[in-house]
Amino acid sequence: MLDGGESFTTPDGRTIGGVLMEMKHITLRFGGVTAISDISFDIREGEIRAIIGPNGAGKSSMLNVISGFYKPQEGEVFFRGEKRGPVKPYQVAREGIARTFQNIALFEGMTVLDNVMTGRITHMRTGLWRQALWWGPAQAEEVENRAQVERIIDFLEIQAIRKTPVGRLPYGLKKRVELARALAAEPKLLLLDEPMAGMNVEEKEDMSRFILDVNDEFGTTIALIEHDMGVVMDLSDRVVVMDYGKKIGDGTPDEVRANQDVIDAYLGVAHD
């Protein structure tokens, strides 16, 4: 039911549209290590797409290919129907793809507010000279973007720490600030690399709720990597399963759970 191009409605009433991002025969090598080997899959507009797999399977590498941080040796990437040329990560960000990192990459010396404001950079258009001279439009733009950022800060319930330097925050809150910064860009596609890793149960529940709300309220398409199977099954519409750089499963949570290769990979059956 999911391979046609037309949109449809999920059991919980959300609308999933056509293909937003398509990866075709992606292969990525680091010297002798093949991190990704000939993988194809797509991400559809409005869905939550999970990428799962054991440690070292190549999940983060795949996210890095999507966000332009890694350049695959083979394969093609299509975003909104257009084939992507050789791009830099900052250009990918400007196309409307925002991300978080497995090991949190925040601007530690800056306040929460300033961190989230950097997420608006792709939306701020006035040039250097006007910025430098704090000329009319630059000022108006700053105010307008600031208002947008405050809405996101409210949405993620981090008002209390707005002015705190990020370096002083505990791990769980840092993860949330990183999500806020990515959201501030109002991305078409949001990439989350293990958004709940290292969190306690309560923090995980909060984060799950935020991810669902983002998808629901803003209609943001989300691709996320996660180890906690319970979370993955609850959140995602479709799941890609990777193991040793290969795709071993792709489908709804129920389909994937019933897939023998996936079960073997997770039970650690010897590879031959």
Place this chain on the structure above:
Amino acid sequence: MPDQLLFAIEVTLNGLMAGVLYALVALGFVLIFKASGIFNYSQGVMALFAALTLVGIMEGQVPFAHLINAVFGTELHHFGWHVPALAAIVLTMVVMIALAWAVNRFIFRHLVGQAPIILFMATIGLAYFLEGLGDLMWGSDIKTLDVGLPQGINLWIDETTYEAFGYGFFIDNLDIVATIIAALLVAGLVLFSQYTKQGRALRAVADDHQAALSVGISLNFIWVLVWSLAGFVALVAGIMWGAKSGVQFSLSLIALKALPVLMLGGFTSIPGAIVGGLIIGVGEKLFEFLVGPLVGGATENWFAYVLALIFLVFRPQGLFGEKIIERV
């Protein structure tokens, strides 16, 4: 008021003014170091190069005249025009921006990810290259720079203080102007980095390259921007120093004064560069005044370094840097 105290106040004032200029030069270092981790050894030579270019443009000198004449057997030296100071400053800034672009395009873009010592070596190379380029373009003779800044003793201050205390303070007009301009520039840079998109992007790049890329910041753009800002700072410093003591090789040595300022203020702190500059400026003048006579003078040559050394021992992260504790 006792004479000693009056002298000390006068010395302190002069020290503050010197300090603002030290702060300015140190700021050039801090900008580049924060954004790219490069300790730019060529900052002083950039000031010399900027001043040479400014004089050359104002005087209507033909760039590379020696080279052209040697190759083509011509006798070119001057275009025969004079460019007004303000226009020449703008043109020089264009040259400094072009230099910033070229430095990134041809050197540092190829050295991304290299160890800091390699980047540092590259800036040493750049320093010698720029020194040679300056000579080749504009000739190696000592030049005077006059952009119309007022010079000489400020009579108003002299008279007012004489009437009030019976002792007239000697304060040079050039120092006053230099202080005001440098202070405005420093304030402008701080506001720019604090409250504008590009300023925020600059701080973001200084903090984390990967994260900066992920929000859509082009590292190359930021690097050209910081090198241009450093070029601008170098130009201003070059004008001040050049107006005072002529444009010649020794101008590039002002960078040496910035080193102790950086050790005091920390290599990554803008407020640190400012306060550090002021402390060194005032400190070395006061020390010379109070202790100099007892040890035979000339303490200004070493005072700043000794102060910096003491700091290195007791507070290696500088005044404003955070203490780094190794994670184990």
